[in-house]
Amino acid sequence: MIDLADSLARHPVVLDGGLGTLLEARGNDVTSSLWSARVLRDDPDEIRAAHAAFADAGAEVVITASYQLGFDGRIPDADVEALLTRSVSLAREAADVVVAASVGPIGALRADGSEYTGDYGWTVEQLREAHRRRLHVLAAAGADLLAVETIPSPLEVEALALELDDLGVPAFVSLSADSTGFTAPGSRAAALRVAASVPGVIAVGVNCCAPATVLSALAEVPGIPSVAYPNTGERWDAATRTWHGAAAPLAEAAPAWVAAGARLVGGCCRSTPADIAAIAAALR
Template structure:
């Protein structure tokens, strides 16, 4: 297994792809509000096997199936801690790779599309409280790094930065680049700056966005290692829980992301082990 901080200073590092996408392709039901967390709870061997597929395709970092897991969500609070820890252990058992514990936004727990708007109606202090307990559990779970991902607004980034500061665990922070929560001019750039100001944050960047949004967002980022793992270009309809549109070949654009400073490169929703293998070949 690589030392992530050292590797980021030297070369691009390949992330995995869409875990829920692969689980679905393997025949698992991910249509509920729990998404991949349902499979983690009921069929953890499937999650382990999916992580192993991504690692075999060239992923050096796998992101756990904990994106939809949090307190106050669809899974009873009494079960959340054990499942958060399970998400790390099954990833660890899958392959000798860096394990990144996924920490999704409040919108991921609501499963109503608000992870692309940040329109929660919560204050800064309420957002800090919403994330605090889960962050402390995953910080003690044995993960190598925290993957704070798909954050849709400056306010939620600010809340997470305050909670990460002093937690003492390395993290990378990724914003939802196309979120309407960044509509105020300069707010996305400010969110990336705020995230990068936390001493334990190794990289900042974007995920769960259109591939065409990556370069403009990276151009707003501060001078630390950057990351990029967009969707394949298809559009998610939260009301019908379906995808629409055509898919792009992420590997075609990956070298330009690396040239712009990205050091963690992979795919998000709809990306497959084949996409990861192509990205690894394109940036290796």
């Protein structure tokens, strides 16, 4: 397994791809509000196999199946805690790679598309409380770092930054760069600065956005390693739970992201092990 901090100082590191959409492609049902967490609960061997497929393709970091799992009443709290811990164990068992424990936004728990708007009507304190227990469980589960990802609004970034500051564990923070929560001028850049100010945060950037959004977002990263793992350019319809549009080849753009400062590079929704293998080859 690589030393992530050392590697980031020297060269780009390859992230994995879209775990939920790979599980779907492998024949798993991810249509419920639990998404990949349903497979984590009911068929852990599939989670392990999906992680292994990305590692075999060249991913040096795999992100756990905890994105859409939280203490929100859909599953008994004791089961949630056990599943969060399982998500880290399965990733660890799958391959000798860095394990990043996924912390998705509150919108991911709602499964209503609000991870692309951040429009929850909650205060910073409410957001901190909603995230706190999951952050602590994942931090104690043995992951190498936390992957705080697809965060859709400055308010949620602020809440998570305060919690991460208190927690004091390594993390990267990645924004949902196309979210309508960042339409105010300068709001995305300000949120990246807030995230980067936390001592334990080793990188900040963007994910789950169109590939064309990445370069403008990376230009706003304030002087620390950056993260870039967009989706393939297809559009998610939360109402019908279907994807639309054509896929873009991420590997063609990856060298430009690295030239712009990206040090953690991979794919998000709809990106496959083949995409990750192509990114790894392009970065070599």
